Amino acid sequence: MPMSEISKEYDFKQIEERWVGAWDESIYYFDWNSGAPQYIIDTPPPYPTGNFHIGNALNWCYIDFVARYKRMRGYNVMFPQGWDCHGLPTEVKVEEIHGITKNEVPREEFRRLCEELTAKNIAKMRVTMKRLGFSNDWSNEYVTMTPEYYSKTQRSFVQMFEKGMIYREDHPVNWCPRCGTAIAFAEVEYDSRTTTLNYLRFGSPLGDLEIATSRPELLAACVAVAVHPEDEKKRKYIGTEVSVPVFDYNVPVIADEVVDPAFGTGVVMICTFGDKQDVRWWVEHALPLRQAIDRTGRMTEIAGRFSGMKISECKDAIIEEMRSEGTIYKEEPLDQNVGLCWRCKTPIEILSERQWFVRINPEEIIETSGEIKWVPDHMEIRLLNWTGTMDWDWCISRQRIFATPIPVWYCRGCGEPLVAEEEWLPLDPNLTGPPVPCPKCGSEEFDPETDVLDTWMDSSISVLNVTGWLSDHKPRYPAQLRPQGHDIIRTWAFYTILRARALVGTRPWDSILVNGMVLGEDGHKMSKSLNNFIAPEEVVAKYGADAFRQWAAVGGSPGSDVMFRWKDVVSGGRFLQKLWSMYRFAAPHAKRSEGTAPNQVDRWLLFELSQMIEAVTGSMDRFAFDEAFRAIRSFAWEEFADNYIELVKARLYGPDGPEKRAAQATIYEALEALTSLLAPFTPFIAEEIRMSLAGESVHTASWPEPPKVLPQPEGSLIKDVAAAVRRYKSDRGMALNAPLAGIEVYSELDLETADLAGSTSSTVAVKRGRPEIETRAVEVKPQMKAIGPVFKEKSGEIIRRLREMDPEEVARMAEAGKVLVDLGGEVAELAPGAVEIASETLSAGRAVDMIGLPEATVLIRTGT
Numbered sequence: 001m002p003m004s005e006i007s008k009e010y011d012f013k014q015i016e017e018r019w020v021g022a023w024d025e026s027i028y029y030f031d032w033n034s035g036a037p038q039y040i041i042d043t044p045p046p047y048p049t050g051n052f053h054i055g056n057a058l059n060w061c062y063i064d065f066v067a068r069y070k071r072m073r074g075y076n077v078m079f080p081q082g083w084d085c086h087g088l089p090t091e092v093k094v095e096e097i098h099g100i101t102k103n104e105v106p107r108e109e110f111r112r113l114c115e116e117l118t119a120k121n122i123a124k125m126r127v128t129m130k131r132l133g134f135s136n137d138w139s140n141e142y143v144t145m146t147p148e149y150y151s152k153t154q155r156s157f158v159q160m161f162e163k164g165m166i167y168r169e170d171h172p173v174n175w176c177p178r179c180g181t182a183i184a185f186a187e188v189e190y191d192s193r194t195t196t197l198n199y200l201r202f203g204s205p206l207g208d209l210e211i212a213t214s215r216p217e218l219l220a221a222c223v224a225v226a227v228h229p230e231d232e233k234k235r236k237y238i239g240t241e242v243s244v245p246v247f248d249y250n251v252p253v254i255a256d257e258v259v260d261p262a263f264g265t266g267v268v269m270i271c272t273f274g275d276k277q278d279v280r281w282w283v284e285h286a287l288p289l290r291q292a293i294d295r296t297g298r299m300t301e302i303a304g305r306f307s308g309m310k311i312s313e314c315k316d317a318i319i320e321e322m323r324s325e326g327t328i329y330k331e332e333p334l335d336q337n338v339g340l341c342w343r344c345k346t347p348i349e350i351l352s353e354r355q356w357f358v359r360i361n362p363e364e365i366i367e368t369s370g371e372i373k374w375v376p377d378h379m380e381i382r383l384l385n386w387t388g389t390m391d392w393d394w395c396i397s398r399q400r401i402f403a404t405p406i407p408v409w410y411c412r413g414c415g416e417p418l419v420a421e422e423e424w425l426p427l428d429p430n431l432t433g434p435p436v437p438c439p440k441c442g443s444e445e446f447d448p449e450t451d452v453l454d455t456w457m458d459s460s461i462s463v464l465n466v467t468g469w470l471s472d473h474k475p476r477y478p479a480q481l482r483p484q485g486h487d488i489i490r491t492w493a494f495y496t497i498l499r500a501r502a503l504v505g506t507r508p509w510d511s512i513l514v515n516g517m518v519l520g521e522d523g524h525k526m527s528k529s530l531n532n533f534i535a536p537e538e539v540v541a542k543y544g545a546d547a548f549r550q551w552a553a554v555g556g557s558p559g560s561d562v563m564f565r566w567k568d569v570v571s572g573g574r575f576l577q578k579l580w581s582m583y584r585f586a587a588p589h590a591k592r593s594e595g596t597a598p599n600q601v602d603r604w605l606l607f608e609l610s611q612m613i614e615a616v617t618g619s620m621d622r623f624a625f626d627e628a629f630r631a632i633r634s635f636a637w638e639e640f641a642d643n644y645i646e647l648v649k650a651r652l653y654g655p656d657g658p659e660k661r662a663a664q665a666t667i668y669e670a671l672e673a674l675t676s677l678l679a680p681f682t683p684f685i686a687e688e689i690r691m692s693l694a695g696e697s698v699h700t701a702s703w704p705e706p707p708k709v710l711p712q713p714e715g716s717l718i719k720d721v722a723a724a725v726r727r728y729k730s731d732r733g734m735a736l737n738a739p740l741a742g743i744e745v746y747s748e749l750d751l752e753t754a755d756l757a758g759s760t761s762s763t764v765a766v767k768r769g770r771p772e773i774e775t776r777a778v779e780v781k782p783q784m785k786a787i788g789p790v791f792k793e794k795s796g797e798i799i800r801r802l803r804e805m806d807p808e809e810v811a812r813m814a815e816a817g818k819v820l821v822d823l824g825g826e827v828a829e830l831a832p833g834a835v836e837i838a839s840e841t842l843s844a845g846r847a848v849d850m851i852g853l854p855e856a857t858v859l860i861r862t863g864t
Contacts, residue, residue, distance in 0.1 A: 039067075055526070091400060098113060145509050175295065198216055224281070261435065379486060599659065604719060650754070668693070
């Protein structure tokens with residue numbers, strides 16, 4: 001393409017939007033029948049909020065870098081896109097939009113409204129993803145709310161139930177009063193807060209027993225009091241009973257070594273349930289159950305006159321009553337970690353509920369994790385630590401509507417649960433009855449299970465779904481890669497490992513790539529409440545997708561949090577313009593040419609290109625995207641544009657011949673390789689240049705092979721000499737194309753001079769050995785600051801006489817330690833610092849400037 005047809009400015013908007021509409025997405029489809037090595041990516045299915053936030057965008061950039069790179073390396077790549085649809089936020093949004101509550105409309109109608117909103121949100125997010133240039137395999141898209149997908153979730157439930165890995169029983173669970181549902185331990189977040197530790201007295205015939213508690217609202221749920229068995233002052237109470245204040249009933253005093261005698265009063269009230277330790281004591285000591293808080297976060301009937309109050313109201317009322325009666329005798333602040341619901345941040349309660357659970361085998365999880373390569377490897381510690389702290393099994397039932405139905409009915413005759421057969425699925429037991437009578441009592445009357453499955457039950461089989469489990473294709477598990485954020489290691493990663501091992505007996509993936517969070521420019525995690533939130537669409541509108549993707553590439557290494565800074569995006573935009581200007585110049589000259597013999601400068605560039613390709617390939621294999629992109633950008637900007645092109649311009653504009661064609665072929669090879677290397681990172685500009693250059697899509701091209709070129713010290717030295725001469729001219733304010741009187745390069749290397757002469761606009765001679773150099777003093781420069789204060793009124797005469805003296809003689813005296821000036825009958829003695837000697841360098845009697853380089857000495861003639 002002639003340079004006149006290539007615009008001077010890079011118009012990212014026009015080019016990117018054109019390619020979004022023009023690309024054939026089928027080139028990214030996974031071929032189930034291919035014999036090529038597979039590379040299946042277990043892509044995170046985002047929650048369809050309608051906004052593809054910047055944290056998603058960062059992760060998807062990483063995934064796209066890998067997917068595009070692996071395709072170019074010859075892999076049969078699947079980069080699927082899923083949507084994890086079910087969840088409370090959609091239910092809340094539907095209620096808000098339609099001004100209803102989920103219980104005011106039929107269950108199926110509410111599900112329909114949730115599905116309708118979710119479909120709209122998915123469509124919106126899909127547009128953003130395509131605009132960002134992601135090479136998703138849309139032929140393998142899945143949506144967890146569709147029967148095609150949730151039938152697999154239900155079948156996984158049935159299979160694990162039949163293996164004895166899923167069960168239902170009354171058990172303490174984490175409960176969110178605001179969401180009105182059980183949640184798993186992995187969904188509990190912790191926040192540091194300050195509360196009050198209340199000191200109060202339990203009545204006893206042996207004398208009041210003092211305890212300290214931060215939760216007096218749970219007095220009605222107290223079932224025992226515990227002391228350490230070796231506590232000298234309190235062990236007399238062990239085996240007796242004490243009276244619970246306010247509620248006036250007796251509970252036993254038990255001994256337990258877990259009690260910390262140094263905390264509070266050394267006495268603990270055990271309530272069902274205040275925390276996980278209460279649950280442990282309840283089980284170990286076979287204590288009764290007193291549930292004082294209900295599902296809505298209000299006090300139950302056992303709270304007596306406080307029944308129906310909210311937890312906070314009850315707490316205040318009980319404290320006030322105990323203060324007035326003198327039961328509380330001391331209060332002090334207490335720092336504690338409070339468990340919160342990860343969705344709404346409401347403090348969780350532990351309630352005893354009949355729920356469905358998945359059995360957890362920590363040893364199996366740890367063993368399977370050891371078969372997976374973690375990138376970075378230290379992220380595995382988070383999974384191992386979490387696995388080692390599991391207190392009870394995974395609660396998988398939820399009290400909501402918009403989620404995968406649990407395929408179970410309960411016989412009205414005998415109460416036994418009837419779990420659906422796999423061939424009956426998918427189904428919703430609220431809409432469909434079982435096709436068989438109760439196998440235990442023969443009754444045909446059933447009640448449906450109204451609870452639904454935890455959404456992690458859907459997403460934890462994402463890897464099985466994309467690798468062909470329960471499909472028409474031969475399964476291809478394990479997948480090769482799981483990319484995800486470090487914030488969901490204890491949920492998505494943990495549950496997926498558990499489920500893959502349980503259902504198909506294998507690890508889910510070969511490698512897991514963990515990315516960090518996106519931080520605002522203020523250093524805090526991006527949040528609308530902190531006003532540091534940036535939407536990907538805003539960045540793309542201002543600077544384009546390729547500039548945004550560059551920020552993702554160089555912003556940080558996987559596993560580390562990445563700060564979003566506008567200046568990094570602006571820098572990305574500048575590189576795109578530099579790349580475009582480089583292409584604009586090179587396009588008319590870049591030509592394939594067979595059989596041309598590259599000269600020293602050509603071979604130098606090809607060697608540098610070879611080294612860079614090897615380095616980038618190694619970085620990409622290690623997921624070190626920041627290293628890879630910086631290497632590409634450095635080569636393109638510095639070696640190719642600033643050095644090589646400047647060196648070969650004379651050849652390119654000169655007469656046709658082997659030398660010119662060699663430069664043209666080198667430029668073509670470098671541009672072709674650069675577009676391929678850039679394709680995973682900046683797919684739009686890489687495609688525009690490659691299509692214009694070669695008439696082919698870079699996204700169907702192969703990864704470049706390093707040119708087979710030996711190290712080129714001669715070409716490297718020519719580059720260094722040319723760069724030194726450019727600096728020499730710049731320092732002296734000379735035009736870079738200004739001719740010099742002559743250049744001599746002294747080196748042990750045999751250098752070709754044509755490109756050096758052309759780039760410097762000067763004659764160039766190359767000589768062996770070292771130049772013969774002499775230095776001659778040519779001017780004396782008196783230093784008034786040193787002369788004036790000492791000689792005062794004689795200063796003017798001294799300066800005049802110094803300027804008349806022979807510079808060589810003055811230089812010898814200064815070197816000897818003193819300069820003597822004849823003032824006509826009087827001699828002034830000056831310190832060496834009173835004069836500055838200007839000298840010139842001579843070679844063969846001619847004035848030169850000398851530039852020292854590690855491998856050469858360069859002489860630039862400055863006179864005849």
